[in-house]
Amino acid sequence: xxxxxxxxxxxxxxxxxxxxxxxxxxxxxxxxxxxxxxxxxxxxxxxxxxxxxxxxxxxxxxxxxxxxxxxxxxxxxxxxxxxxxxxxxxxxxxxxxxxxxxxxxxxxxxxxxxxxxxxxxxxxxxxxxxxxxxxxxxxxxxxxxxxxxxxxxxxxxxxxxxxxxxxxxxxxxxxxxxxxxxxxxxxxxxxxxxxx
Amino acid sequence: xxxxxxxxxxxxxxxxxxxxxxxxxxxxxxxxxxxxxxxxxxxxxxxxxxxxxxxxxxxxxxxxxxxxxxxxxxxxxxxxxxxxxxxxxxxxxxxxxxxxxxxxxxxxxxxxxxxxxxxxxxxxxxxxxxxxxxxxxxxxxxxxxxxxxxxxxxxxxxxxxxxxxxxxxxxxxxxxxxxxxxxxxxxxxxxxxxxxxxxxxxxxxxxxxxxxxxxxxxxxxxxxxxxxxxxxxxxxxxxxxxxxxxxxxxxxxxxxxxxxxxxxxxxxxxxxxxxxxxxxxxxxxxxxxxxxxxxxxxxxxxxxxxxxxxxxxxxxxxxxxxxxxxxxxxxxxxxxxxxxxxxxxxxxxxxxxxxxxxxxxxxxxxxxxxxxxxxxxxxxxxxxxxxxxxxxxxxxxxxxxxxxxxxxxxxxxxxxxxxxxxxxxxxxxxxxxxxxxxxxxxxxxxxxxxxxxxxxxxxxxxxxxxxxxxxxxxxxxxxxxxxxxxxxxxxxxxxxxxxxxxxxxxxxxxxxxxxxxxxxxxxxxxxxxxxxx
Numbered sequence: 001x002x003x004x005x006x007x008x009x010x011x012x013x014x015x016x017x018x019x020x021x022x023x024x025x026x027x028x029x030x031x032x033x034x035x036x037x038x039x040x041x042x043x044x045x046x047x048x049x050x051x052x053x054x055x056x057x058x059x060x061x062x063x064x065x066x067x068x069x070x071x072x073x074x075x076x077x078x079x080x081x082x083x084x085x086x087x088x089x090x091x092x093x094x095x096x097x098x099x100x101x102x103x104x105x106x107x108x109x110x111x112x113x114x115x116x117x118x119x120x121x122x123x124x125x126x127x128x129x130x131x132x133x134x135x136x137x138x139x140x141x142x143x144x145x146x147x148x149x150x151x152x153x154x155x156x157x158x159x160x161x162x163x164x165x166x167x168x169x170x171x172x173x174x175x176x177x178x179x180x181x182x183x184x185x186x187x188x189x190x191x192x193x194x195x196x
Numbered sequence: 197x198x199x200x201x202x203x204x205x206x207x208x209x210x211x212x213x214x215x216x217x218x219x220x221x222x223x224x225x226x227x228x229x230x231x232x233x234x235x236x237x238x239x240x241x242x243x244x245x246x247x248x249x250x251x252x253x254x255x256x257x258x259x260x261x262x263x264x265x266x267x268x269x270x271x272x273x274x275x276x277x278x279x280x281x282x283x284x285x286x287x288x289x290x291x292x293x294x295x296x297x298x299x300x301x302x303x304x305x306x307x308x309x310x311x312x313x314x315x316x317x318x319x320x321x322x323x324x325x326x327x328x329x330x331x332x333x334x335x336x337x338x339x340x341x342x343x344x345x346x347x348x349x350x351x352x353x354x355x356x357x358x359x360x361x362x363x364x365x366x367x368x369x370x371x372x373x374x375x376x377x378x379x380x381x382x383x384x385x386x387x388x389x390x391x392x393x394x395x396x397x398x399x400x401x402x403x404x405x406x407x408x409x410x411x412x413x414x415x416x417x418x419x420x421x422x423x424x425x426x427x428x429x430x431x432x433x434x435x436x437x438x439x440x441x442x443x444x445x446x447x448x449x450x451x452x453x454x455x456x457x458x459x460x461x462x463x464x465x466x467x468x469x470x471x472x473x474x475x476x477x478x479x480x481x482x483x484x485x486x487x488x489x490x491x492x493x494x495x496x497x498x499x500x501x502x503x504x505x506x507x508x509x510x511x512x513x514x515x516x517x518x519x520x521x522x523x524x525x526x527x528x529x530x531x532x533x534x535x536x537x538x539x540x541x542x543x544x545x546x547x548x549x550x551x552x553x554x555x556x557x558x559x560x561x562x563x564x565x566x567x568x569x570x571x572x573x574x575x576x577x578x579x580x581x582x583x584x585x586x587x588x589x590x591x592x593x594x595x596x597x598x599x600x601x602x603x604x605x606x607x608x609x610x611x612x613x614x615x616x617x618x619x620x621x622x623x624x625x626x627x628x629x630x631x632x633x634x635x636x637x638x639x640x641x642x643x644x645x646x647x648x649x650x651x652x653x654x655x656x657x658x659x660x661x662x663x664x665x666x667x668x669x670x671x672x673x674x675x676x677x678x679x680x681x682x683x684x685x686x687x688x689x690x691x692x693x694x695x696x697x698x699x700x701x702x703x704x705x706x707x708x709x710x711x712x713x714x715x716x717x718x719x720x721x722x723x724x725x726x727x728x729x
Contacts, residue, residue, distance in 0.1 A: 010546065023368060027201055036367040037203070038310065039226055039658070044584065046548035060446035062367035065522040066535040081543050085535035102549065104588075107542045115540045 001031070002055040003153040004064045006083045009075035010100045011048045014141035017166065018073060019050050021145060025154050025162035026054045036062045045102050047079055051086075054153065073148045075141055076100045077112045077124060084119075093119055094148040094189065096127040096140065123147055123189050130184050139181035146185025156186070202371045204364040207335045208274075208302060209234035211342035216377040218269035218297070219247035221257035223628065224657035225276030226311040227365035228304035232274055233660070244379065250654070252663045253599070253628040254279035258286045258301065265299040265355075266392060268383030270346045277305040277318050282599065282629065284321065290355050291325040292402045293392045296385040298346025299355040304365045307486050307519040313579070313598065315517065317486030319438075322357040322463065326406055328413045329357045329463040330422065331439035335369040337422065337461060343374055352412065361485045361519065364440055410464065418468045422461035425469050426453045427476075433507075434477030436460060436470070436490060441483035444525035455481075465490065474504055481528065482508035485520050547587055555715035556582040558687035559649050560592040562695040563618070566703065567592070573616050574609055578602035578630070580622035581655045581717075593620060600629025606644045607637050616703040619646045624654040627664040631671060634710070638676040643706040645699070648672075649687075651717035659720045672710045681705055687713040 005022070007015040019035050026033045036051045051064040066085050072093045074080030080095035087093065093116065099106060116122045125147055127140040134143070142163070149156050160179060167175045202210065209231045212220065222232040235241045235248045247264075251257035254275040261273035273283075280287060280303050287301065303321075306312040322329040330345060332338035341358060349356045385391060390398055417423055435457040437445055442459045458473050460466065473480060474494075482491040491508035507513040513528055514520070526533035550557050559582075567573040577583060577593035578601060585592040595605055602619040603626075610617035621630050626648050637644050648668055654660040664671055672682055683698050685691060695713070702709035 011548065019368075023201055027199075027370065032370065033201070034367055034369045036363055039229070039366055044548040044551060044581065044656075045546075047546040057450075059369070060443045060450070061522040062363045062369075062440065062443065063521055065447065065526060065533055067533065078543055079546075081540050084537035084539060087537055089536045102552075103544060103546050105544050107544055111542045115542060119537075 001153050002057070003071065004069045005052040005054070005152065006064060006069045006072045006086050007050040007052060007074070008072065008079040008083050009048060010079060010102065011045050013075040013100065015048060015050055015075060018141055018145045019052055021142070021159065021162040021166050022052060022054070022152060022154070024165050025158040028161060029154055029158055031056060032059050034059045034062050047082060049083060071148060071151045073144060075127070075144055077109070077116065078107065081112065081115055090120060092148075092151045093122040094144060094151070095122070095124050096144050097124040098126060098128050123192050125185070125188050125192060127185065130188050131181050134180040134184045135177045139178050142178045142181040143185035143188070146182035147189030149182070149186055199370050199372050201368050202335055202339070203230055203366060203368050204332070204335050204338050204360055205230035205304075205366070206234045207339040207371045208342050208358070208360070209238070210371075210373060211339040212272045212300070213238060213241050213244070213246065214374055214376050215343045215346050216270050216379045217246055217272055217346075218379050219261065219264045220272045220274065221251050221261040222274040223251050223254050223257055223279060224654050224660045225279050225304070226657055227306060227362045228274045228276045228279070228302060229657045229660070230365070231272075231302060233658075250661050250663070254283040255286060258283040258290070261299060261301075262286060262290050262293075262295070265295040265297040266385065266388070267297065269297040269380050271297060272300050272302065274302040275304070276312065277303055277316050278312060278314065278598070279303075280318050280321055287321065288325050289394055291327045291406060292394055292399055294353045294402070295349055295355050296383065296388075297380055298349035300342060300345045300349060300358055301355055302358045302360065305359060305361045305486060307361055310362055313596070315486065317489060318357070318359055319463065319489050320487060322359065323489070325357070326410060327354050327357055328352060328416060329359055331359045331461050331463070332364060333437075333440050333442045333459065333461055335364070335367070335371050338364060339371050339373065341422065348416075352409065352416070354409065359439070361440065363519065414464050414467060417462045417464055417466040420462040420466070423466045423469060424459045425472060426457045426459070428453045428456050430454045431456060431477050433479045433481055434458070434473040436473065436480060436482045438484035438490060441485055441520055441525075444483065444520055444522045447522045448526045448529050448531050460490070465493065470494070478503060479505045479507065481513065482506065483514070483520060483525060484508070548584060549587065550581060550584045551718050553718040554581070555651055555687040555713060556585060556649050557590075558689060558692070559620070559647065559695075559713045560585045560590040562687070562692050563620070563647070563699060564590060564592050566696050566699045567616070567618065569700070570616055570703070572614060573618065574614050575618045575620055576602040576605040576609065577619070578621040578625045580625050581651075582620060582622055582649050585620070599625055600633055603630050603633035603644070603646055604636065606646070607633065607642045610642050610644050615643065617644050618703070619644060621646070621648055622655070623648055623650040623652065623664055623668060624662040626668070627662065627671070631675060634672065634677070634708070635675050637708045641707045645702050645709045645711065647711045647713065650712050650714040651720070652714070653717045653720045655717045655719060659717060659723060668712055677708055677710050681707065681709040682712075683710075684712045684714055687715050
């Protein structure tokens, strides 16, 4: 088993919580992992990414080589495209569809959709909307994680366990909210993928 | 004990706690910040009474760490690479005095400058001070090196420099921890008056001792478990890796190196193993994160081994600047690597920017208007979030060099006749290295307008305590700023007219003025709000 995942978004959107949940699940599975994060200046509203590498053998490089990622999980549509050089030919892109508008020259959404459409495997979903329906827009990142669960290589139930242990200290309500968001993301992605 | 998912920084922190640490001393700086934060948040560290508050700057941090070591206890001092420049005076001389309790100095270098002004390789400073250095290749090694490093420092009698780079500091991996050791009691160095009083008579003796110790350090390196020689069949080219460079070899040869490979993680360089590699292979490829430190030594200038060809950053085999990546190394090894997709042209740049609602924004809006009224206005700025004022839409500043330089550069420019010469510095940077420069200005009544943009935190690195919070006015007055030229204001849109009036008036005052726009960092405010929930 070996899965290389790029997590992307804009500073402050919550990619590191996704990484923490998957990391927790991977640790419980007894997998080896490395997860490279970006801290510091780039967190201030700039583009951020984290590389997550899971394997049943020891992982050498902290960085994912180009053309090797099985999956890009992005909280923002344009950011999902920024890391395409890391994606495998047959890799998946799972992204939020709501643009994060903090730059003056944000491209036309139709062009972004067209680029995503050119990839063999991509899912874009309105995570904010789905999260709001599940209880709070703050769980939008976990909705995207839910949509990506079929491609991570870890059982869904183990990801749920990851959610429980990462959010436990924030209380049972937060745990339940995120579990609902996870499921809602998975369901929504299933519907979209069937239509695709 | 047990297996934990740790950032490299966290592995270092936990190892220090487990090894019987008594105090950590540091100033925040990416990518080193999380070491000290981990210790501050650790219940275990709290219960053991480990000292962990932030220091005013790296120099005070290292001096205090040396003091703790003098008193026989184990001390850790952490900083980003440029922080070691600030601490260099103590650093060089701690190598002369040596230590009593174990002292580990962590330098977190930032090749590719993800969050820094330069990409200096502090192995050069380690060599300069002539002390032993450790450079882990993975998080487990980082843990083990720190766990054993205090004992090594005590055994050798010198500080140990632990060099990490961004990808080690900020990457998470599983780490096995070891049994917790007790802290050491207070004990004084038996020959303290000889070693710690660096009068020339003692210093000369100490320098000869340091020179003599080089043999011991070299022997330590040659027998170190962290320096490993891997033999392999393809002897056309041998490979030397330093620190995490080894991971990129392992990535490209998952079943073990195909070329004889020397993995170096402890310095001074293990001469024996390098000679062994040079005797085996006529070509050597050097993979080091940072400057071509090893490559340059191997190459020599005159009298070197002419039949040995050395490849690396100097002959163009690898880029001269920037961090190593598995792609760069793979390509160098002739592997078929590369992207399947390009970045679509539609993707726009998204540079970091000041947060919506940040007080620095309001300061720059007001300052830009006033500065625009003067032909020759120059704004010297400093290191922190407010450096982002360099980017659109503000483009409000003309310099950012090093911690505190805004005040002293404004002074020099004013001395040269620049008017108005304005300085914009953050509160934490001001106490780090700005106060001394302010005294220079006051002593000469230099016509400068110094703006301390006070968000009451060290914001860029994630909101650590700022040393002067609540006392900036008192500090400025104490240094000698005239009360009538010291103004506090609240940077909000509704106050623009008043802010502009004050800035204009103080620019016109041909002496030292200090303006303190003060509003809490919007990120700190959010964090407090979330914590309350």
